[in-house]
Amino acid sequence: MESLAAIIWNVDREIVSFGNFALRWYGLLFALGFVLGYQIMYGIFKNEGKTQKQLDKLSITMIISTVVGARLGHCFFYEPEYYLSNPIAILKIWEGGLASHGAAIAILIGLFLYIRNQKDISFIWLLDRIVIVIPLAGALIRLGNFFNSEIYGIPTDVPWAVIFQKVDDIPRHPVQLYESFAYFIIFIILYFTYKNKFNKLKPGFLFGLFLVTVFGARFFIEFFKSLQTDLELGLPLRMGQILSIPFVIIGIYFILRKTKKN
Secondary structure, eight states, X not given: OOOTTOEEEOOOSEEEEETTEEEEHHHHHHHHHHHHHHHHHHHHHHHTTXXXXXXXXXXXXXXXXXXXXXHHHXXXXXXXXXXXXXXXXXXXXXXXXXXXXXXXXXXXXXXXHHHTTOTTOOHHHHHHHHHHHHHHHHHHHHHHHXXXXXXXXXXXXXXXXXXXXXXXXXXXXXXXXXXXHHHHHHHHHHHHHHHHHTTTSOTTHHHHHHHHHHHHHHHHHGGGBOOSSGGGGGSSSOHHHHHHHHHHHHHHHHHHOOOXXX
């Protein structure tokens, strides 16, 4: 299926290299997500009387949780047989392989451990604020996937189809851009909802809205993605869809549950 209208994509993954060091688009965008997230959280913490020291500890927790969780999530959700038989390969993160669902689980665990030493920060308070910046980071990471010509879509003949020449000569859905755009819009919604109504929202509402919108979008976009591993061949849904369902259900619970407002 080849279309003359398809966009040809063959951008070099490396921006610049010096000897054995190479600065890649993916790494730059991944880091930019944390930098912008820190700046936004700095304003939130300052506005609500929290300290920069608390934010710095939170940032370290988020970085470690995201990288470790995303890596383990990919290894055990998508290719468990290979990594269980080759455990050393789990450490080879430079070879690629990160899963957002694994990052989500690890972040929840990391935040729970973080608040144990924070007397003036509750778990639900923190969740309602940290989820504001996570979609922004996710949007930049998916843009990095686009530069890497990875996590691409199924073949299509739509006018905006992209031919990832590093993969093949078949026009495909640019699902990385679909997901990036969806996450950016979700970030805007969460940010302005917090900014305009943060003292009126019930605890857990923003967290629930984040889960429903992010993982709801992920569920539908998965229909346009190519299979990530052979493991998905025998499944009724894509692995990303199966893993998204529990998060959406939890999100609905937090949105609808009855509790006192802040």
